[in-house]
Amino acid sequence: MAQGSPCRAGELGAADAETPTGLTGWSWLTPREDEVRTLLAQGKRDKEIAAYLKVTPNTARSYTSDVLSKLGVHCRHEVR
Secondary structure, three states: OOOOOOOOOOOOOOOOOOOOOOOOHHHHHHHHHHHHHHHHHOOOOOOHHHHHHHHOOHHHHHHHHHHHHHHHOOOHHHHH
């Protein structure tokens, strides 16, 4: 990892999570998780996601963690 990178290895969980058979990437995100994925791709932080979705910051962090894990990425900056 490049020095000064905003990502920290293993920051929010398993990047090697297994997907259900036949499903990969975005296809197995729930509709809410896909909404969070879109907000992450726009560069939104958890606090902004929470306000947009009208949920608590802890819930937004949980959604973010789930999305990152399901997409197999280490940090939000990798979400497209």
